[in-house]
Amino acid sequence: MDIDIRKAVLANVSGNNKEQLESTIVDAIQSGEEKMLPGLGVLFEVIWKESDNQKKEEMLSTLSSGLK
Template sequence: MDLNLRNAVIHNVSGNTQDQLEDTIVDAIQSSEEKMLPGLGVLFEVIWQNSSENEKKEMLDTLESGLKR
């Protein structure tokens, strides 16, 4: 992923409220557009980097469970 894209995504959502961040995530998922995936990846990277080991384990459990459907 291009570093400029990562910085652009972070710049575009920096300072957003939780409601705005949720709207961004929901809109990206509901649009089902491939071009939104890199932005969601950047947001996940921020979440991952700022999560405790327990939170990471919980995310991995959720991901594993969701992929088994």
């Protein structure tokens, strides 16, 4: 069986409000489960695609600082 992770994640959170999205993200991070990482990646992909160049630069700076 071939599963489209992107479609599954997007279908799962489609229509969620900000609080629900935050809860999903926080729960995924706090659980520490490896199986949650692809879902967080899909959400990051959405953020990246919807961000302008300034926001992307801010994210890259934050990532860079966090990885030092």
